Structures are given as structure tokens and as C-alpha cells.
Amino acid sequence: MHEYSIVQALLARVEQEARARGASAVLRVRVRVGAVSGVEPELLACAYEFFRVRTLCERAELNIDRVEEQWACQACRTTVERGAVLICPRCGAPARLTQGDEIMLERIEMEVP
Template identity: 45%
Template sequence: MHEYSIVQALLEQCETHAKAHDAEKITRIEVKIGVLSGVEPHLLQIAFNTFKEKTICEEAEFVMEIQPVVIHCYNCDARFTLEEHEYSCPRCGGSAVKIVEGEEMLLMRLEMT
């Protein structure tokens, strides 16, 4: 379960940001998780709840935004959010597409005191 190592890295990142801003605790953590990132949100939540104890994030609310797949079509220069995992352009039917969102996991926001 790689969610545990992801949470450990996230907590380290939070600690670094908190120290840089002289914060005593983090009250809210917001992350964006792409549906193609390979991260299971429910397992990430479990891992966060397990590892946050006795850290600066112990009382933090953990908020996950699930990012759908967004593609860019090279044929018609359009950009679309895909509802299904069919990697062709909904406008022109072309298959010359690039995934521009949906594979990432990003720390979006921290609230600290």
C-alpha cells in the first residue's frame, strides 16, 4: 500500500511549510488527486488518520479533491474533461490527444496557526 509512503512524504512537506512560516499547527490540508494517479482516496484517508498522530497535523482536516481526466486534442485544439476513460476527442473523434490533468497528486493548500 503506497498510500502510507505518500502520507509520510505529505506530512514531511507540511512540517517543512509550517517551520518556514513559524506555525505551531496545521488545521487544514487540501490535496488534489487525479483519477489516474494510482492513489486510492479511501486508503489515503486511512493512512493520513494513522500517521497524523503526534505530528503538527494531528488536528488537521484532510480534504481531497478528485481531479477527473482532462485531455487536449492536437487535431482540433480543444480541451475536454472526460467522463469515461475513452481517450479520443469528443468533438472531432481524433485520437491525437494528450492528458493534461488527472494523473497528479498535488498539495493545494495548507491552513496553519
């Protein structure tokens, strides 16, 4: 359950940003999680519920945007279907993950007195 430590890192960063701006509370936290990042959105949400208590995020909603996994050829940019052998069907070069492994903090909405 590494989602617990991911949430702790997330809350630490959000608190740091919010305090630096004199916020009294955080109202919304938006993250982007890739389909093959290794983070399970439901577990992340569950861990967030647990850890946000008695932090600046106590009232903050967590929005999780999911990002699909996408592969493309390193050489000619041809899309390689996920689940397929990760070699470009056109030129034979290895594919590269172009999106889907991100765990990103995108945006914070906070209340500043």
C-alpha cells in the same frame, strides 16, 4: 499501498512549510488527487489518519478534491471521451491527458502564535 509513502511525503512537506513559518499546529491540509493518478482517496485518508499522530498535523483535517480524467487531441484540442480509443475522432492525432493524473498539495491552514 503506496498511499503510505505518499502521505509521508505530504506530511514531510507540510511540516517543513509550517515550521518555516513558526506554526504551532496545522489545522487543514488540502490536496488535489486525479482520478487516474493511481492514488485512491480513501486509502490516502486512511493512511493520513495513521501517520498524522504526533505530528504538527495531529489536529489537521485532510480535504481531498478529486479531479476527473480528461483527454483532448494534441493537435486540434477536440475532447476525446475517456474509455474510448485515445485517438482524435476529428483529425486522427493521438490524445493527451489534460487533467486527472495530479497529486498536488494545494493549501495549508495553520496556527501561528
